[in-house]
Amino acid sequence: MNNTKRPKLTVPLGRDAHAIACQFATQQATAQKGKRVYLNTLAVYAVHSYLKWLKIETDLSTSDSWHRGMQAVFNIADLAIPEIGYLECRPILPGETACYLPPEVTENRIGYIGVQFNENLEEVELLGFAPSVDPLLPPEHLQIADFKPIDNLIDHICRLKNARETTVNLSQWFENIFETGWQTVEALLGSEKASLAFSFRSIDPIRETVNQAAEIKRGKLIDLGIQLLGNPVALVVALMPASKQETDILVQVHPTGENSYLPAQLQLLVLDHEGTTVLEAQARNADNYIQLQFSGLPGETFSVKVAFGEENIIQSFAI
Numbered sequence: 001m002n003n004t005k006r007p008k009l010t011v012p013l014g015r016d017a018h019a020i021a022c023q024f025a026t027q028q029a030t031a032q033k034g035k036r037v038y039l040n041t042l043a044v045y046a047v048h049s050y051l052k053w054l055k056i057e058t059d060l061s062t063s064d065s066w067h068r069g070m071q072a073v074f075n076i077a078d079l080a081i082p083e084i085g086y087l088e089c090r091p092i093l094p095g096e097t098a099c100y101l102p103p104e105v106t107e108n109r110i111g112y113i114g115v116q117f118n119e120n121l122e123e124v125e126l127l128g129f130a131p132s133v134d135p136l137l138p139p140e141h142l143q144i145a146d147f148k149p150i151d152n153l154i155d156h157i158c159r160l161k162n163a164r165e166t167t168v169n170l171s172q173w174f175e176n177i178f179e180t181g182w183q184t185v186e187a188l189l190g191s192e193k194a195s196l197a198f199s200f201r202s203i204d205p206i207r208e209t210v211n212q213a214a215e216i217k218r219g220k221l222i223d224l225g226i227q228l229l230g231n232p233v234a235l236v237v238a239l240m241p242a243s244k245q246e247t248d249i250l251v252q253v254h255p256t257g258e259n260s261y262l263p264a265q266l267q268l269l270v271l272d273h274e275g276t277t278v279l280e281a282q283a284r285n286a287d288n289y290i291q292l293q294f295s296g297l298p299g300e301t302f303s304v305k306v307a308f309g310e311e312n313i314i315q316s317f318a319i
Contacts, residue, residue, distance in 0.1 A: 009126045017045040040077035043089040043115035075102040085110040098141040106138035129153035131310045167316040188219040224311040252291040269305040
């Protein structure tokens, strides 16, 4: 009566899938690489077929796993989901209890699908979804027990899509136009914390003095759910003109409520327009905030990712 074993989710592998996998495999320099590419291709194709059935758009042509040069150099099984990111589809052979994570797949991934093969490669079982790993301390393997029900993938994709559809237009901040949810830092953190927290690094003291009055800052609550026991953190963004074109940008994460410190290992990352991590910071045991600073030009886009454990939220910005 209390059996919680999940039903199997199987995806057949037809002739088309094997034909593509064979084509890619024969292009490799060694039989070992050919076998690796064959299995990676079947794993990606199976997940592509499943998401297509769910009417979730994918793009095989822009996936690195579909690129001959990338196949030859890297052990990759990524599937591009347009405007969302790259999902890694890791093959697991019969009898194996874990999948290997090569270093090249531990960054720039929204998560992982475990793809279990049967003996004759006629079908695969999708074991579930695991969120993106910590790029600072990536594991070498994901155990089968680490994969959550596949419904978690659907929820994850929906959450990322909703976050990225709501792009914050930073140029409007200088005109005192702010998107819903972005509050003054004083209202979000209190006057004392707001006055102590913010300062741009003095790369150019003269420029900083001239532009200090033009500094704009706003904050927004970020809820990472049960990972933080219902206590949201605050994402704060400050802007300061650096020249006629360039804008200095400072992003911070702060604890809220009665919490004085951020949870250790909470991460703040800045992603470029392709979703690649370009800057990152991680909270230690007694950090009352973490921050990153960079500059940008009009028209450029970037995203800020706040992550803790298995949960993360991505907010997109346009300068």
